[in-house]
Each structure stands twice: as structure tokens, then as C-alpha cells.
Amino acid sequence: MPAQESAPRETIFSGIQPSGELHLGNYLGAIRNWVALQSSYRCFFCIVDYHAITQPFEPDALIRRVREMACDLIACGIDPAKSTLFVQSAVREHTELAWALASVTGYGELGRMTQFKDKAEKNPDNINAGLFTYPVLQAADILIYHATKVPVGEDQRQHLELAREIVRKWNARFGETFREPEALYSSTPKILGLDGQAKMSKSLGNTISLREDDEAVWNKLRTAATDPARVRRTDVGDPDKCNVFTLHKFFSTDERQAEVRKGCTTAGIGCIECKKWLLEGVKADLDRIRARRAELLAKPDAIDEILADGARRARAVAAQTMVLVRDRLGVDRPGNARLPDSQP
Numbered sequence: 001m002p003a004q005e006s007a008p009r010e011t012i013f014s015g016i017q018p019s020g021e022l023h024l025g026n027y028l029g030a031i032r033n034w035v036a037l038q039s040s041y042r043c044f045f046c047i048v049d050y051h052a053i054t055q056p057f058e059p060d061a062l063i064r065r066v067r068e069m070a071c072d073l074i075a076c077g078i079d080p081a082k083s084t085l086f087v088q089s090a091v092r093e094h095t096e097l098a099w100a101l102a103s104v105t106g107y108g109e110l111g112r113m114t115q116f117k118d119k120a121e122k123n124p125d126n127i128n129a130g131l132f133t134y135p136v137l138q139a140a141d142i143l144i145y146h147a148t149k150v151p152v153g154e155d156q157r158q159h160l161e162l163a164r165e166i167v168r169k170w171n172a173r174f175g176e177t178f179r180e181p182e183a184l185y186s187s188t189p190k191i192l193g194l195d196g197q198a199k200m201s202k203s204l205g206n207t208i209s210l211r212e213d214d215e216a217v218w219n220k221l222r223t224a225a226t227d228p229a230r231v232r233r234t235d236v237g238d239p240d241k242c243n244v245f246t247l248h249k250f251f252s253t254d255e256r257q258a259e260v261r262k263g264c265t266t267a268g269i270g271c272i273e274c275k276k277w278l279l280e281g282v283k284a285d286l287d288r289i290r291a292r293r294a295e296l297l298a299k300p301d302a303i304d305e306i307l308a309d310g311a312r313r314a315r316a317v318a319a320q321t322m323v324l325v326r327d328r329l330g331v332d333r334p335g336n337a338r339l340p341d342s343q344p
């Protein structure tokens with residue numbers, strides 16, 4: 001009987017800025033999902049340092065943060081043997097394709113991007129062109145690998161729509177070259193910060209860094225917002241209105257969640273007890289991540305080698321795409337070098 005051929009796996013691209021320490025919001029909202037996806041998809045995970053330079057930065061700190069981010073991602077479960085993990089600037093084709101795609105991207109469309117408007121409003125002294133064309137580089141990041149699925153949060157939906165529009169315009173102008181990438185929405189519940197108000201964010205101070213020690217983690221969990229209607233210990237609560245219970249869904253077993261639900265809705269447990277149970281689950285995950293991270297930090301050369309290998313694998317794909325793109329554009333064809341005005 002002939003061996004059954006398995007269908008080729010779809011390609012995923014996702015990027016993360018080297019913006020410092022990973023926190024619980026990054027881990028639960030994105031990285032855990034990446035770890036799960038790497039078994040079923042051909043994954044390209046990229047540390048997007050060229051995106052990071054659109055915000056104020058220090059070059060020495062950027063180099064350090066790139067390595068630290070790689071270390072954190074691997075410690076969280078990204079497996080370089082299954083996924084291609086690399087740094088954006090190590091694959092020059094990203095920026096080259098971004099320039100080509102910019103030629104079919106409307107100025108008006110870029111001006112409508114909510115993220116651009118938000119960032120421009122927050123940093124009126126640094127409204128640079130890189131910030132404006134950021135979504136074009138994002139489109140290039142995806143299309144250079146012909147990725148068909150992109151894990152995105154709600155805040156990235158508009159950029160992905162623009163990438164799809166860029167594909168339509170490009171294909172209409174230069175012939176079928178790219179496929180429109182689709183969003184891959186995660187089924188994880190919405191995670192609010194420990195204040196129970198806004199999205200988890202380092203700048204708002206409402207999250208927990210994956211590097212914090214147990215005491216710091218507990219100090220933050222202990223004061224985390226709960227169901228606002230549960231004022232006294234004797235009040236019954238509603239777990240579905242409590243962000244602590246949302247965190248239990250990530251870190252606690254089904255049995256524990258059932259215990260919390262029952263205890264909360266009958267005032268059988270207090271919020272501190274509930275949070276101590278949550279701490280057990282959080283600690284189990286963080287202990288594993290911290291141990292793996294310590295192992296990796298002891299071998300910095302290994303991180304560099306993983307990133308170099310990832311860049312080699314990414315570049316092999318990206319270079320092929322650019323051969324096609326240059327051909328479509330009519331640039332850098334072998335014949336062009338022989339034009340009279342290109343002779344010295």
C-alpha cells in the first residue's frame with residue numbers, strides 16, 4: 001500500500017517587539033498560543049527590531065533586549081526545532097519588500113490607521129515616517145513567507161485588513177504573486193490587567209513580569225481587583241465578573257475552577273484564599289519558565305546560534321520571494337546590468 005502523503009502545513013507569521021520583559025499579558029494573549037500552534041503549522045516567529053526603532057530607543061539596549069526576548073520566548077516553549085525563530089533585521093528582504101509594497105499602498109489608508117493616530121497623539125515630538133509606514137513593513141513581514149494565517153489580537157485587525165488590501169492591489173497591478181493572509185483569532189478569554197480595568201500593559205503597571213519572584217507576584221495578586229460587588233467576606237460574588245477568575249481559567253484545573261465558582265457564589269471562600277489558589281497555578285508555570293530561562297542564560301552563545309540558524313532558514317524562503325517580486329517589478333533582472341547607462 002503506498003504511504004499516505006501528509007498535506008503541506010499552512011504557514012503562520014507572527015512578530016513581537018523586543019520591548020523588554022515579557023509579562024503575563026504577552027504570555028497568555030500571544031505566546032502560549034504560538035506554542036500551541038507550532039505543532040500544526042509551519043511557523044515563522046520574528047523579533048521585530050526594525051519595528052521597534054520607530055519608538056525612542058538606545059542601540060545598546062536594543063541588542064540586549066533582542067537576545068533577552070529570544071531567551072524568554074524559548075523559555076516559554078517556542079521550540080527552534082519546530083519553528084523558525086529569528087530577528088527581523090537579519091533578513092534584509094523584509095525591508096526590501098516593504099519598499100516595493102509601499103508603491104501600491106495608499107497614503108490615505110495609512111493615515112486612517114488607528115495605531116498610528118494613537119502613537120502620534122502620545123508622542124507628538126516623534127511622529128516619524130517609520131511610524132506612518134509601519135503597517136507596510138508588517139505586510140512585508142507576512143507576505144515574504146507567503147504566510148496564510150496570522151495570529152492577531154483585536155488591536156491588529158486593521159493592519160491585517162490593510163495587508164490584505166495591499167495584496168489585492170499588488171496582484172492586480174503586477175500579476176498573481178501573494179495570497180491574502182487571514183486572521184487567526186485566539187479563543188482565549190479577554191485578559192484585563194490586575195486593576196480589572198484596562199488591557200494588561202507594562203506601562204500601566206497592571207501586570208506581572210515573567211521574571212518577578214514569588215513574593216513580588218503574590219504582592220500583585222493579593223491586591224488584584226475582584227468582583228466589585230463583593231465588598232465583605234460574607235457577600236456572595238460572581239466569578240464571571242471577576243478578573244481573578246479569568247486568570248484561574250488559564251492557570252487552574254477544571255476541578256479548582258469549579259471549587260472557586262462554588263465557593264465564590266456561596267461566600268464559602270474569601271478572595272484571599274481564591275488568590276492563593278491562583279498563585280499555585282501561576283507559580284507552577286513561572287517556575288518552569290524561570291528554570292528554563294536560567295539554563296539558557298548560562299549559554300548565551302547558544303541563543304545567538306539559534307537566532308543565526310533561524311535567520312538562515314527564514315532568508316532561504318525570503319530570498320526566493322524577492323526573486324519573484326523583483327521579476328514582477330522589472331528590477332534587478334540579469335539583463336538590467338547590461339544596460340548602457342549602468343556601465344561604469
Ligand code: SF4
Pocket residue numbers: 226227230237238239242243244245260263264269270271272274275
Ligand atoms: Fe473573584 Fe475569587 Fe473573590 Fe470570587 S472569590 S470575587 S472569583 S477573587
